[in-house]
Amino acid sequence: MPGFSDLNLRPELLKAILELGYTEPTPIQVQAIPLVLAGTDVLGGAQTGTGKTAGFGLPLLQRLLPHANASASPARHPVRALVLTPTRELAAQVEESLRGYAKYTGLRTTVIFGGMNMDPQTDALRRGIEVLVATPGRLLDHVQQKTLNLSQVEVLVLDEADRMLDMGFIPDVTRIIKLLPTKRQTLLFSATLTEDIRKLSDSFLNHAVMVQVARKNAAADSVKHAAIPVAREKKRELLSYLVQTRDLKQVLVFTATRLGANRLAYQLNRDGVHATAIHGDKSQPERLIALNDFKEGKVRVLVATDVAARGLDIEDLPHVINFDLPNSPEDYVHRIGRTGRAGASGEAISLVSPEERERLEEIEKTIRVSIPREMIPGFGMDSRSVSSLIPHAPHGESRRERGGDALSGSRRERPRDRDRPRSAPAQGARRAAAPADPIFLEPYRPAASQTPAMATALSDHPAARPAGKRAVQVAALLGGLRLKAK
Ligand code: AMP
Numbered sequence: 001m002p003g004f005s006d007l008n009l010r011p012e013l014l015k016a017i018l019e020l021g022y023t024e025p026t027p028i029q030v031q032a033i034p035l036v037l038a039g040t041d042v043l044g045g046a047q048t049g050t051g052k053t054a055g056f057g058l059p060l061l062q063r064l065l066p067h068a069n070a071s072a073s074p075a076r077h078p079v080r081a082l083v084l085t086p087t088r089e090l091a092a093q094v095e096e097s098l099r100g101y102a103k104y105t106g107l108r109t110t111v112i113f114g115g116m117n118m119d120p121q122t123d124a125l126r127r128g129i130e131v132l133v134a135t136p137g138r139l140l141d142h143v144q145q146k147t148l149n150l151s152q153v154e155v156l157v158l159d160e161a162d163r164m165l166d167m168g169f170i171p172d173v174t175r176i177i178k179l180l181p182t183k184r185q186t187l188l189f190s191a192t193l194t195e196d197i198r199k200l201s202d203s204f205l206n207h208a209v210m211v212q213v214a215r216k217n218a219a220a221d222s223v224k225h226a227a228i229p230v231a232r233e234k235k236r237e238l239l240s241y242l243v244q245t246r247d248l249k250q251v252l253v254f255t256a257t258r259l260g261a262n263r264l265a266y267q268l269n270r271d272g273v274h275a276t277a278i279h280g281d282k283s284q285p286e287r288l289i290a291l292n293d294f295k296e297g298k299v300r301v302l303v304a305t306d307v308a309a310r311g312l313d314i315e316d317l318p319h320v321i322n323f324d325l326p327n328s329p330e331d332y333v334h335r336i337g338r339t340g341r342a343g344a345s346g347e348a349i350s351l352v353s354p355e356e357r358e359r360l361e362e363i364e365k366t367i368r369v370s371i372p373r374e375m376i377p378g379f380g381m382d383s384r385s386v387s388s389l390i391p392h393a394p395h396g397e398s399r400r401e402r403g404g405d406a407l408s409g410s411r412r413e414r415p416r417d418r419d420r421p422r423s424a425p426a427q428g429a430r431r432a433a434a435p436a437d438p439i440f441l442e443p444y445r446p447a448a449s450q451t452p453a454m455a456t457a458l459s460d461h462p463a464a465r466p467a468g469k470r471a472v473q474v475a476a477l478l479g480g481l482r483l484k485a486k
Helices: 011-019 027-037 052-067 088-101 118-127 136-144 161-166 170-178 195-204 232-245 258-270 284-295 329-336 354-367 383-389 397-403
Strands: 042-045 081-084 109-112 131-134 155-158 185-190 209-212 223-229 251-254 275-278 301-304 319-322 346-352
Touching: 011 052, 011 088, 027 042, 027 052, 027 185, 027 209, 042 052, 042 195, 052 081, 052 088, 052 131, 052 155, 052 185, 081 088, 081 136, 081 170, 088 109, 088 131, 109 118, 109 136, 118 136, 131 136, 136 170, 155 195, 161 170, 161 185, 161 195, 170 195, 185 195, 232 258, 232 346, 258 275, 258 301, 275 284, 284 301, 319 329, 329 346, 329 354, 346 354
Parallel strands: 042 185, 042 209, 081 131, 081 155, 109 131, 155 185, 223 346, 251 301, 251 319, 275 301, 319 346
Antiparallel strands: none
């Protein structure tokens, strides 16, 4: 495996990454860096956690190095590289990484996203910057206000393009691309390389070269799964009981809806369990405060919807509780992707009402794990309902033998008040479809280890942004490659 010194990176960049503790390039970096340096368009199949930001960031900065200058004149610092991300948190994270890599280059970076005052962003743009990381909506707002000129962009990066697609951002992205010079380098990264992503790549990229890194399997073997059968109306009581009697700290609880998240947090507080809800209705500062309180242990339970939880940069979370089972098995995988990382043990408890039985079975099929049922005295249902939740045949082996039918189960529409905008009709959003990812067709192999850091992001949905029907999306929270930090 080549080292960083074999990748023809300039000393300014090597110095910065050495300081960051990067000693060896990750596989996506080995593959992408030479291509990006050569000016090639790249279609990258890699999820957050694989080191893809440096994979495109380092060569991108190197290509811009000739433009670096110390002039105070904004005209000498036009935007030359634009990185679009679907969410605010990812934008912030990517810019932070790029800023670190650019430390000794003299190139300026900044980030702009919705939910924050535009003025400081406008000031930064006016002063001039070479590398801009942005979410599409806020970027267009700045374009409209004429605080941003994109006519000198040389490199465009579309990060987590699958999520942009899912979230209905492609019309905005198309609008943005029309503002860029046609002669440019375009890099598109996506956790999954589905047919839709390839089509996007065909329309936005030019003779792109594809690079891809493998993803870790769905369910970490360090995660202990449990399903507790309970009547729907007793779930809240059971949750309080579990948190208190098992003395659970730092519990991330998932609900299906924002309303449900709010209500549950309120009720838990009433039960004496300090809880807060985090979802797309809350402002960005509110969410960051909630997250901080949770990380610092001031709040014991964080109640989240799937979309909101994508932005939570939390590692090694010991407990994830599914108050509502997710509608798609892939969301289950996303949810538990937060526990059991880096060898830490994690626990994923699902509170399962009789209505959710089918969903539980679909999850078991997908992750190829038979989730043990656990009965909690005092919270049982009548024996008929309970027996309906006990699997007739063990999952896993028998299903596997029948031949990888992980994707054949029916999918339901999500409830209307899920954590997404409802104002506009779905534009450019994919319909829920079975993911064509071969990972789900392969036999279950427990992951040997999990990535140390995996932060994805949450929705950047100002209410007016076009809504997208939630399409099935796979495993953005799953482990990427184990990164060596010496
Ligand atoms: P990314 O997938 O770009 O979000 O990166 C995931 C994490 O891995 C970030 O915390 C990076 O700082 C870190 N990282 C990226 N490349 C390397 C490397 N070559 N060695 C060690 N850590 C890395």
